[in-house]
Amino acid sequence: MGGDGGPDLTVSASLEALRKAPELALVLVGDESQIAPLLTHADQGLASRCTLHHSDQMVSDQDKPGNVLRSARRSSMYQAAELVKNDSVQAMVSAGNTGALLMIGRHLLKTLDGIQKPALVAALPGASRQTLLLDVGANPVCDAQQLFEFAVMGSVLAESLHGSPARVGLLNIGAENYKGTIEVRHAADLLERCKALNYVGFIEANELFDGLADVIVCDGFVGNVTIKSSAGVANVVAQLLEEELRKISAVDDMRLPATVRRLSAKINPQRFNGASLLGLQGSIVKSHGNATAEGFAYAIAQAVAEVENAVPQLIAKRVAAIITAS
Amino acid sequence: MGGDGGPDLTVSASLEALRKAPELALVLVGDESQIAPLLTHADQGLASRCTLHHSDQMVSDQDKPGNVLRSARRSSMYQAAELVKNDSVQAMVSAGNTGALLMIGRHLLKTLDGIQKPALVAALPGASRQTLLLDVGANPVCDAQQLFEFAVMGSVLAESLHGSPARVGLLNIGAENYKGTIEVRHAADLLERCKALNYVGFIEANELFDGLADVIVCDGFVGNVTIKSSAGVANVVAQLLEEELRKISAVDDMRLPATVRRLSAKINPQRFNGASLLGLQGSIVKSHGNATAEGFAYAIAQAVAEVENAVPQLIAKRVAAIITAS
Numbered sequence: 341m342g343g344d345g346g347p348d349l350t351v352s353a354s355l356e357a358l359r360k361a362p363e364l365a366l367v368l369v370g371d372e373s374q375i376a377p378l379l380t381h382a383d384q385g386l387a388s389r390c391t392l393h394h395s396d397q398m399v400s401d402q403d404k405p406g407n408v409l410r411s412a413r414r415s416s417m418y419q420a421a422e423l424v425k426n427d428s429v430q431a432m433v434s435a436g437n438t439g440a441l442l443m444i445g446r447h448l449l450k451t452l453d454g455i456q457k458p459a460l461v462a463a464l465p466g467a468s469r470q471t472l473l474l475d476v477g478a479n480p481v482c483d484a485q486q487l488f489e490f491a492v493m494g495s496v497l498a499e500s501l502h503g504s505p506a507r508v509g510l511l512n513i514g515a516e517n518y519k520g521t522i523e524v525r526h527a528a529d530l531l532e533r534c535k536a537l538n539y540v541g542f543i544e545a546n547e548l549f550d551g552l553a554d555v556i557v558c559d560g561f562v563g564n565v566t567i568k569s570s571a572g573v574a575n576v577v578a579q580l581l582e583e584e585l586r587k588i589s590a591v592d593d594m595r596l597p598a599t600v601r602r603l604s605a606k607i608n609p610q611r612f613n614g615a616s617l618l619g620l621q622g623s624i625v626k627s628h629g630n631a632t633a634e635g636f637a638y639a640i641a642q643a644v645a646e647v648e649n650a651v652p653q654l655i656a657k658r659v660a661a662i663i664t665a666s
Numbered sequence: 667m668g669g670d671g672g673p674d675l676t677v678s679a680s681l682e683a684l685r686k687a688p689e690l691a692l693v694l695v696g697d698e699s700q701i702a703p704l705l706t707h708a709d710q711g712l713a714s715r716c717t718l719h720h721s722d723q724m725v726s727d728q729d730k731p732g733n734v735l736r737s738a739r740r741s742s743m744y745q746a747a748e749l750v751k752n753d754s755v756q757a758m759v760s761a762g763n764t765g766a767l768l769m770i771g772r773h774l775l776k777t778l779d780g781i782q783k784p785a786l787v788a789a790l791p792g793a794s795r796q797t798l799l800l801d802v803g804a805n806p807v808c809d810a811q812q813l814f815e816f817a818v819m820g821s822v823l824a825e826s827l828h829g830s831p832a833r834v835g836l837l838n839i840g841a842e843n844y845k846g847t848i849e850v851r852h853a854a855d856l857l858e859r860c861k862a863l864n865y866v867g868f869i870e871a872n873e874l875f876d877g878l879a880d881v882i883v884c885d886g887f888v889g890n891v892t893i894k895s896s897a898g899v900a901n902v903v904a905q906l907l908e909e910e911l912r913k914i915s916a917v918d919d920m921r922l923p924a925t926v927r928r929l930s931a932k933i934n935p936q937r938f939n940g941a942s943l944l945g946l947q948g949s950i951v952k953s954h955g956n957a958t959a960e961g962f963a964y965a966i967a968q969a970v971a972e973v974e975n976a977v978p979q980l981i982a983k984r985v986a987a988i989i990t991a992s
């Protein structure tokens with residue numbers, strides 16, 4: 341029900357995700373009167389892999405996260421998280437209110453042993469292979485131990501996605517060890533001492549896209565600003581590019597539109613939609629509220645990948661191993 | 667002497683700045699044996715407007731800021747700041763060690779009455795007119811009062827550059843008043859209560875380039891990450907653009923190279939080089955260490971604009987007025 345596009349968009353994205361993942365089945369949680377007609381008019385082969393779970397309430401962007409546990413138990417968001425908790429589904433995806441999703445996720449799914457707080461992890465567009473950044477908004481203020489835990493969780497996700505050991509960096513405002521906040525410097529000490537992680541040191545924000553690390557750790561305020569400002573710059577450049585290219589008529593060279601399409605596809609923020617909430621006993625993926633159907637389908641694909649790789653279970657195992665070793 | 671290009675680059679930028687500003691005179695502080703030959707081979711009309719101030723020591727990027735006050739008094743950086751302090755020059759520009767520059771600047775020039783700490787301010791490339799962001803690295807941790815002072819200083823600079831009242835925003839990770847850190851929320855209260863500022867509320871990082879505010883305030887960690895990640899994205903996009911355009915031979919359409927040049931000029935990070943250190947009793951402008959000669963010349967132009975607009979004096983006046991009113 342969430343996101344700027346509502347069920348029209350999420351249902352269309354769901355059908356697209358089903359088309360791409362033949363073994364996927366979806367439970368659509370929300371207002372039956374809005375969702376059922378959309379399925380009736382869809383490809384029935386795909387629609388038959390959807391189950392409708394009716395909910396007559398929804399969390400809006402205006403709802404204060406602090407209130408949802410009391411007042412929004414019948415909401416589609418709460419109901420979907422309960423399906424994860426009861427093992428009726430293996431993961432949930434939502435484009436709704438982030439704060440409310442965090443609150444409901446933590447309340448129903450609980451954090452894994454050894455993890456204080458879950459973190460949102462997003463993929464940064466990288467030159468060679470994807471770089472994961474966390475936290476991107478769940479924890480505006482973090483201590484060193486939390487940053488360390490983010491490194492562990494991010495490593496597990498990166499390794500399960502890439503199939504090779506993950507290099508972990510710490511986002512800082514300089515390379516020298518006296519730079520940055522006390523929390524970041526203390527987290528660096530913890531990471532340097534941990535043999536189970538491949539810590540590569542401080543990463544400055546201008547190096548985020550250089551592929552120096554597979555996982556980059558920061559607090560949720562910094563991470564949120566980083567992904568949003570990056571998207572902002574990419575939009576500005578895309579607009580400027582379009583303006584400039586419109587000045588030279590595209591029909592002059594038929595290869596030009598294809599060039600622009602290829603470039604747009606590479607910097608397309610929709611491709612990087614889908615922030616996993618790591619550290620819970622279950623998988624939750626947050627889609628941008630303003631994602632397109634294409635973007636929302638990527639968020640669903642992210643949830644599928646996490647389930648296939650058993651990410652929460654792997655994190656639990658790794659955390660236990662690190663705690664035992666230290 | 668500072669920056670990746672050394673005197674070769676800074677002298678060439680100096681000559682370029684002199685060419686553009688006919689009333690400008692420069693004192694070049696550094697190693698005479700390196701600088702004098704560069705001036706000998708330059709246009710003598712421009713070179714005659716340079717005075718050489720010899721210094722046989724320099725602060726390197728490896729020097730710890732905490733040590734420079736004791737050990738680097740003969741350095742070009744320290745000597746240049748002394749020239750500002752003694753009113754021998756009206757502003758200084760450096761591409762050297764940022765931490766050392768902050769330390770020396772604060773030690774020699776002192777902060778203005780009513781300002782706790784100076785802040786580095788940088789211009790964000792904006793759609794319509796420039797947006798200033800501060801702090802971008804001088805203060806990794808800030809309390810609400812500091813953020814408020816940054817708003818005052820940024821407003822004065824923006825108004826002196828644009829000649830019209832400045833809209834001030836606070837960088838946050840959401841629009842709702844319960845979002846963000848305690849410091850940011852408290853700063854919002856201070857800004858809302860201050861009638862002398864035109865406070866427009868929270869700005870999210872994806873809106874940084876939308877021209878919603880003329881001044882955007884954040885702590886130095888967040889600001890540093892913001893400008894560096896923005897530059898990182900712009901570089902990635904520029905590289906991708908170049909790769910794609912190389913695939914379609916530029917000679918096919920002679921207008922294509924001009925298009926790319928116009929686009930590059932618009933997103934050129936060198937144009938936005940030059941971060942002013944605001945809040946001191948004198949003007950100091952920091953250039954990126956990796957700025958080109960063109961970029962360093964922009965940093966000099968930024969110093970010229972601050973002197974012409976008497977920015978430190980205006981800040982002192984505005985701060986005094988706000989303190990009196992509150």
